[in-house]
Amino acid sequence: MIAYAARRLLSAVPLLFFLSLFVFLLFELMPADAAVISAGENATPEQIEQVRENLGLNEPLWSRYFDWAGGLLHGDLGTSLFSSQSVTSTILERLPVTASLALVSMVLVVLIGLPLGVMAARHPNSWLDRGLSSFASLCMSVPPFVLGLLLAVAFGILLPWFPPTGYTSVADGGISGWLSSLVLPAIAVAAVPIAELARQTRGSFLDVLGADHVRATRAKGMPEGSVVLKHGAKNAAVPIVTVLGLQVNRILGGSVTVEFVFALPGFGALAVRSVVQQDLPMVLGIVAVSAVIVVVVNILTDLSYGLLNPRMRR
């Protein structure tokens, strides 16, 4: 198991290297010129040339990559073209908001998606199963920002149960203030992941509950709760955890637009603003941080396979 974990972690090193290279080169292909953006609208060609020199944009590509990647390793992602603030500190400032949103969304996904899927699998083709399947299709066909707008209007304005916009940190509003500012955006972000997790859970459990070893476990007289929630769950877990890991990416993606809709000062809203402003170092930093998050989540997912399935520990 330790060798398995070590191998899995080591394999992330080349992955992260190629990822950083790819992200960097992608931005080289963009038509935007950092010097022009940074120098401002009324700059003379000489001023622009000066800025280009200051930003090191005349250096060859490989040298600029290693500068940037070297900074990345030390947690230095450069400086914003607009606020002249460090990209790292701006991202770190915004990350708790997005982390809060992702956390509440993830809790909703697990607490709603898993039980729905298990119940549907216990009674296939029942009204509950059919209802779930329609609900899942509905959830998947509504983009998060549309759902966010509808929720904000319905439960923020028409029925003012939750604040329609804005973020309250735990320090400012306590747990309840923090939570109520996140309920609507979290539902908007979580709807699609809930549907996907419920569908995967249903499928996995349906397969497992029909397996010979589950029948044998029943033949031992194990109570139904143990059959479904212990033997069933551990056997069904690998594909469910896989889909759950993918939902982290989906939640990050959904938070970009949803944070914008709900005016949450998070990572996603920062991404939208930076793209609009063509703040290249900021966008590059955001993409790099997102990519690292995705890689880390994937590694954690892979490591969980080893814990869940003894046949994968090699």
Add this chain to the structure above:
Amino acid sequence: MTDVLVEPEVASDPLAPVLKIECLNVDFHTIDGWVRVVDDVSLVVPAGTTVRLVGESGSGKTVTSLAAIGLLPPDTTRVTGSIRLAGEELVGASSARLSRRRGRDVAMVFQEPRRSLDPVFTVGYQIAEVLRRHEGLDRRAARSRAVEMLDRVGIADAERRFGAYPHEFSGGMCQRVMLAIALACRPRLLIADEATTALDVTVQKEMLALMNDLQDELGVAILFITHDLSVVAETCDWVNVMYAGQVVESTAVDRLFHEPRHPYTEGLLAAIPDPQRRRLQAIPGVVPAPTSWPTGCRFSPRCDYAREGVCTSGAIPLEPAGGAQLTRCARHAEIELKGVLA
């Protein structure tokens, strides 16, 4: 021995049947409505004996055995008649009540040992689990009893193998573990559903010998389900032959081989591979599906002895054919059937 609640009727009579199935009908819910798959089956397993249920695939033997252990899904099956396990009626019993009987009074070993063990739990855990469930043992006591059971079914180095996973075991070893799970709580009845079919012939012999030993030691009755008559000859007291959801012949094992009284049994005997004969004989045709059982004798379309009228009009009853032997053949008195080992 642990205290087991026993019905007074059974406690007073050690020879009372441990399993008594009477007029059992099982219907499956399909898209075409309810379809009968087991039709008026009666059979008895006396305590401590071995009774075989023989028939081709699709004859209803597995469904009968699943009904006897209460494992048919309640929402898609309908069970009527009577199944008495150690005197207790199982038809209509609540699922909680059935699950307390399973593993303690009646246990089952299945055809595919590798697929019948849970792949993500250790074999030791799976044995200990049943002991903790039915005998209320704590973790440590259950563990030591499980190691004992592993040792008893012939797993070498049982203490160390307790923590092994099923994929680290061969098929034969997995079936030994299944047997350890089944017999851990010393049930009165063991149902072995094609328990040796998937194993190599040599492993099969070892398993049969082990089951015999354990039967003598624990006094457990065995309902042995198989399609292979050559296994029947090994050890068995009574045989029930099933065809298309019905018992067609019920007899002591020596009578079955010497004097079969149903043409289907004769066909099965002729199909046993015999090195003396060059060609392998087979019964022509296949078992009809439950939706297309013929009226009258269900075997008549495949039967050389069938006569229009007597065999094809009306249901054929299961009748005595000398002593305790029963047959469901309308012409059993007039035809001469060949046995083997004569």
